[in-house]
Amino acid sequence: xxxxxxxxVLLIASLMVAATPLLLAAxxxxxxxxxGVLNLGVEGMMIIGAxxxxxxxxxxxxxxxxxxxxxLAGAVLSLLFAFLTQFALANQVASGLALTLFGLxxxxxxxxxxxxxxxxxxxxxxxxxxxxxxxxxxxLFSHDPVLYLGIALTGAVYWFLKKSRGGLILRAVGESHxxxxxLGYNVIRVRILAIMFGGACAGLGGAYISLIxxxxxxxxxxxxxxxxxxxxxxxxxxxxxxxxxGAYLFGGxxxxxxxxxxxxxxxxxxxxxxxxxxxxxxxxxxxxxxxxGAPASLGRTFHASQ
Amino acid sequence: xxxxxxxxxxxxxxxxxxxxxADTTKVGFVYVGPVGDGGWTYEHDKGRQAVEAKxxxxxxxxxxxxxxxxxxxxxxxxxxxxxxxxxxFTTSFGYMDPTINVAKKxxxxxxxxxxxxxxxxxxxxxxxxxxxxxxxQGHIAGHMSKTxxxxxxxxxxxxxxxRGINSAYIHAKKVNPDIEFSVIWAYTWFDPAKEADAAKxxxxxxxxVILQHTDSTAPQAAAQAAGNVITFGQAxxxxxxxxxxxxxxxxxxxxxxYVARTQAVMDGTWESVSxxxxxxxxxxxxxxxxxxxxxxxxxxxxxxxxxxxxxxYHAFTGxxxxxxxxxxxxxxxxxxxxxxxxxxxxxxxxEGITAEIPN
Numbered sequence: 001x002x003x004x005x006x007x008x009v010l011l012i013a014s015l016m017v018a019a020t021p022l023l024l025a026a027x028x029x030x031x032x033x034x035x036g037v038l039n040l041g042v043e044g045m046m047i048i049g050a051x052x053x054x055x056x057x058x059x060x061x062x063x064x065x066x067x068x069x070x071x072l073a074g075a076v077l078s079l080l081f082a083f084l085t086q087f088a089l090a091n092q093v094a095s096g097l098a099l100t101l102f103g104l105x106x107x108x109x110x111x112x113x114x115x116x117x118x119x120x121x122x123x124x125x126x127x128x129x130x131x132x133x134x135x136x137x138x139x140l141f142s143h144d145p146v147l148y149l150g151i152a153l154t155g156a157v158y159w160f161l162k163k164s165r166g167g168l169i170l171r172a173v174g175e176s177h178x179x180x181x182x183l184g185y186n187v188i189r190v191r192i193l194a195i196m197f198g199g200a201c202a203g204l205g206g207a208y209i210s211l212i213x214x215x216x217x218x219x220x221x222x223x224x225x226x227x228x229x230x231x232x233x234x235x236x237x238x239x240x241x242x243x244x245x246g247a248y249l250f251g252g253x254x255x256x257x258x259x260x261x262x263x264x265x266x267x268x269x270x271x272x273x274x275x276x277x278x279x280x281x282x283x284x285x286x287x288x289x290x291x292x293g294a295p296a297s298l299g300r301t302f303h304a305s306q
Numbered sequence: 307x308x309x310x311x312x313x314x315x316x317x318x319x320x321x322x323x324x325x326x327x328a329d330t331t332k333v334g335f336v337y338v339g340p341v342g343d344g345g346w347t348y349e350h351d352k353g354r355q356a357v358e359a360k361x362x363x364x365x366x367x368x369x370x371x372x373x374x375x376x377x378x379x380x381x382x383x384x385x386x387x388x389x390x391x392x393x394x395f396t397t398s399f400g401y402m403d404p405t406i407n408v409a410k411k412x413x414x415x416x417x418x419x420x421x422x423x424x425x426x427x428x429x430x431x432x433x434x435x436x437x438x439x440x441x442x443q444g445h446i447a448g449h450m451s452k453t454x455x456x457x458x459x460x461x462x463x464x465x466x467x468x469r470g471i472n473s474a475y476i477h478a479k480k481v482n483p484d485i486e487f488s489v490i491w492a493y494t495w496f497d498p499a500k501e502a503d504a505a506k507x508x509x510x511x512x513x514x515v516i517l518q519h520t521d522s523t524a525p526q527a528a529a530q531a532a533g534n535v536i537t538f539g540q541a542x543x544x545x546x547x548x549x550x551x552x553x554x555x556x557x558x559x560x561x562x563x564y565v566a567r568t569q570a571v572m573d574g575t576w577e578s579v580s581x582x583x584x585x586x587x588x589x590x591x592x593x594x595x596x597x598x599x600x601x602x603x604x605x606x607x608x609x610x611x612x613x614x615x616x617x618x619y620h621a622f623t624g625x626x627x628x629x630x631x632x633x634x635x636x637x638x639x640x641x642x643x644x645x646x647x648x649x650x651x652x653x654x655x656x657e658g659i660t661a662e663i664p665n
Contacts, residue, residue, distance in 0.1 A: 006510075006511065007510055007511075010510045011510070014503070014506055014507075014510070018499075018503055021499075108340060108342065111342065112342065115342045115344055116344050116523065116544075116546045117546070118527070118530075118546070209498075209499055213499060213502060214498045214499060214502045214524045214527055214528075215527055216498070216523060216524065216527050218340070218342060218343055218344065218496075218498050218522050218523070218524070219339075219340030219341075219342045219343065219372075220339075220340050220372060220496070221498045221499065221522075222499075223494075223496075223497040223498070223499060223500070225499070254500075254503065255503055255507065258490055258503055258504050258507040259507045259510070259511065261488075261489070261490045261491065261507075262457065262488045262489075262490050262504075262507050262508050262511050262513075263488070263511060264488065264660055264661050268664055269491045269493075269664035270664055273491070273493050
C-alpha cells in the first residue's frame with residue numbers, strides 16, 4: 001500500500017490519452033443518433049480506421065496522413081451502412097451489427113502484412129513555455145494534437161447542435177423525420193451526412209489507438225471500445241459535454257485502477273476491474289434523471305412515401 | 307420410386323465421399339486470440355502450420371480464432387467435432403471445462419487441452435514449463451533493474467501465471483535482494499490498449515523492467531516509448547523490439563508436439579497423456595539475449611538456462627517459504643508437480659512478494 005507511488009499529474013495526463021478514442025467515437029455516434037439513426041457499427045468503423053490509419057502512415061511515414069486516411073476509411077465504410085439503411089431501407093440494428101462484423105474481418109485481412117511493424121511516431125505538441133509549467137504543463141499542454149481535437153470537436157458539436165441552423169435541422173430530422181420532410185428538408189441527405197461524420201470520428205478514434213495510444217497494429221485491437229462508446233451516448237442522454245465527462249470518467253477510472261493495482265492497494269482486483277463500468281454508468285444515470293430522452297425517431301426507417 | 311432411387315444414389319455418393327475423406331485426418335484448433343497477435347496464438351498457429359507442412363494432403367486443419375473462454379468455446383468445439391474433426395486442440399486454460407464437456411459427447415474424437423489439469427479417456431493435457439523461462443527472465447531482470455522495481459502484467463490468477471510470477475521473483479531476488487515486484491492483473495489475455503495502459507502505469511510508478519503474461523506486443527511499445535525500460539518477449543520472440551527494449555524472450559514451440567500427436571492419431575496409437583515439457587525438451591525456448599544485457603549477465607543467464615535444461619537445477623528449489631511465512635520447500639527440496647502445494651495447482655506467492663492474489 002503505497003499511494004505516494006502514484007503521480008497524480010502523470011495520472012491525469014494518461015487518463016486523457018486513454019479517454020480520447022472513446023470520446024471521438026462517442027461524439028460521432030452522438031451526432032448520428034441525434035439525426036435519428038442507430039448505427040451499431042462503431043466498433044467496425046473504429047477498427048477499419050485503426051488499420052487504414054496505420055497502413056497509410058507506415059507507407060507514407062506521415063502520421064497526419066494516416067489520421068486523414070482513417071477518417072476517410074471510417075466514412076467510406078459508414079456509407080455502406082448508409083446505403084443499406086437509407087436506400088435499401090434495411091433494419092438499422094442488423095445493418096450496424098453486420099458492419100461491425102464486416103469491419104473486424106476486413107481489418108484482419110488488410111492488416112496481415114502490418115503485424116509487428118512500428119508506425120512513425122506522432123509528435124507531441126509540447127507547446128514551448130506553457131508545457132514547462134509545473135503540474136499544469138504536463139496535464140494541459142504536452143499532448144498530441146488529436147487529443148485537443150477531441151475536446152474541440154465536443155465543443156463544436158455542442159455549438160452545432162445547440163446554436164446553429166444546421167443543428168436544428170439535424171435535430172428535427174432525428175425527432176420527427178415526417179415533420180422535417182413535410183417542411184421540405186431532405187431527411188435522407190441529412191442522415192447520410194451524419195452517418196459519414198460518425199464514421200469519420202470512429203475511424204479517427206480507431207487510428208488514435210493504433211497510432212498513438214498503443215502504438216502498433218494487432219487484430220481486434222479496439223477490443224470493445226466501440227460498444228462502450230455506444231453505451232456512453234445513451235447514458236450521457238445524447239448530450240456532448242456529458243459524453244466528454246463520461247469518456248474522461250471511464251478512461252480515468254480505468255487508468256486509476258491500474259495504478260492502484262501497481263501500487264498494491266488492498267482492494268480486491270475484481271472490484272477495481274469492474275469499477276470503470278460501474279462508476280461511469282452510475283454517475284451518468286444519476287445525471288440523466290432530468291427527463292431528456294432519446295431522439296424520437298431513433299432507429300426508425302424513413303421513406304418519403306410512407 | 308424415383309425418389310427412393312435418388313436417395314439411394316445420394317447415400318452411395320455420401321458413402322463414397324466418406325471413404326474418400328477417411329484418408330485425411332481432420333485436426334481442429336481453437337484459439338483464444340487472433341492468429342496475428344504476435345504472441346501466444348501466433349505460436350500455436352505456427353504449430354498448426356507445421357502439422358500441415360509435415361503431412362500435406364493427409365491432414366486437413368481448421369481453426370477458429372478469438373474464441374471467448376466459457377460457453378462460446380463449448381459451442382465452437384462442438385461444431386468442430388460435428389464437422390468430423392478427429393483431433394481437436396483447445397489452446398487456452400479457460401477451455402478446460404468446455405473441452406471436458408464436449409469430449410463426453412464425442413467419445414471417438416480425441417481432444418488435447420493446453421495448460422489445464424483435467425484429463426479424460428479422450429482428453430490429453432499438455433503444457434510447457436514456462437516458469438523455467440521465467441527463471442531466466444527474473445535473473446536478467448534482477449541484474450538489469452536500477453530502480454529495483456519490476457512491473458508484472460499478469461492475465462488471470464491461475465496456477466500457470468502464479469508460477470511465472472513466483473519463478474521470476476525468486477530468481478530476481480537471488481541476484482538483487484532489494485528487488486520489488488508490482489503486479490497488475492489485466493483480466494484479459496489480449497487487449498493491446500489495456501496492456502499498454504498497464505505498462506504505462508507500472509512505468510510511471512518507477513518500474514524499469516516490464517514482464518508480461520499477456521499476449522500482445524503493446525507493453526513492448528510502451529516500454530520503447532519510455533526509453534529506459536527493458537522487456538521480454540512473451541510466448542513468441544517479439545524480435546521486432548530487439549535489441550532494446552526487448553532483451554530476451556520466452557518462445558513456445560508447439561510444433562513437435564502437434565506433429566507427434568497428429569501422427570499418433572493417424573497410426574491409431576493415440577492415448578490420453580499428460581505432457582509437461584520445459585527447456586530441456588525444447589517446448590520452451592529462450593530467445594536470443596540481446597547486447598543490451600552485459601556480457602557477464604548474459605553468460606550467467608545462459609548457464610542458468612543450461613542447468614534448467616539438463617535437469618541439474620529446478621526453478622523451485624528450497625529453502626522457500628510461502629508468502630505468509632510458513633514453510634513450503636526445505637533446503638534442497640524441489641517442488642513436486644502434483645499434490646498439495648504442487649506446481650500444477652500453485653495458488654500462493656512465495657515469501658517476499660507484497661501483492662495479493664485475487665481469488
